[in-house]
Amino acid sequence: MKSIDIIVEPERVDRYKKGIKYSFPNCAAVILLRTDDDKNILVDTGGYGHQKRVVDGLRRKGLNPEDIHYVILTHSHFDHNANIYLFSRAQLIQERWLVSIADGKTIKYGRKEELPPIGAKGIRLIKTPGHTEDSISVLVRHKNKKYAIVGDAVKGSLIRAGLIKREYREF
Numbered sequence: 001m002k003s004i005d006i007i008v009e010p011e012r013v014d015r016y017k018k019g020i021k022y023s024f025p026n027c028a029a030v031i032l033l034r035t036d037d038d039k040n041i042l043v044d045t046g047g048y049g050h051q052k053r054v055v056d057g058l059r060r061k062g063l064n065p066e067d068i069h070y071v072i073l074t075h076s077h078f079d080h081n082a083n084i085y086l087f088s089r090a091q092l093i094q095e096r097w098l099v100s101i102a103d104g105k106t107i108k109y110g111r112k113e114e115l116p117p118i119g120a121k122g123i124r125l126i127k128t129p130g131h132t133e134d135s136i137s138v139l140v141r142h143k144n145k146k147y148a149i150v151g152d153a154v155k156g157s158l159i160r161a162g163l164i165k166r167e168y169r170e171f
């Protein structure tokens, strides 16, 4: 893997009602992977109203939305998938689905253990159901380290409580 970059940082919105704090997801992290075979891959696309942040984040890396070859959705919640429409030339990869965003041509992978193939080196997809039934995670190697991009599979509250280390864990 040539590079792993966070294009948009995740964001939550806190609201208070009768002294009780309610925290809502607003925008998931958007992560850009550039592979050794020159594929540009975006993991998740962020939430509603964040399209400018996504486009500006890509521009800072010298890319336009049309330069993205694959969009991998870790799962189909609104804070992860709202900006799919920006990536008109990409193949969309979800659990069991490979979709051409340009023309809607869709291949469904029916067997339970089967995931859509990704035509790029150094990336592996695994199913990580729990947060949602369709959750998948992305495993990549970069500079002799291994990374797992897990969407919402790991709760931030567990990290803050010290129950899970926010480090790069071996897999």
Ligand SMILES: [Zn+2]
Binding pocket: 075, 077, 131, 152
């Ligand atoms: Zn979610």
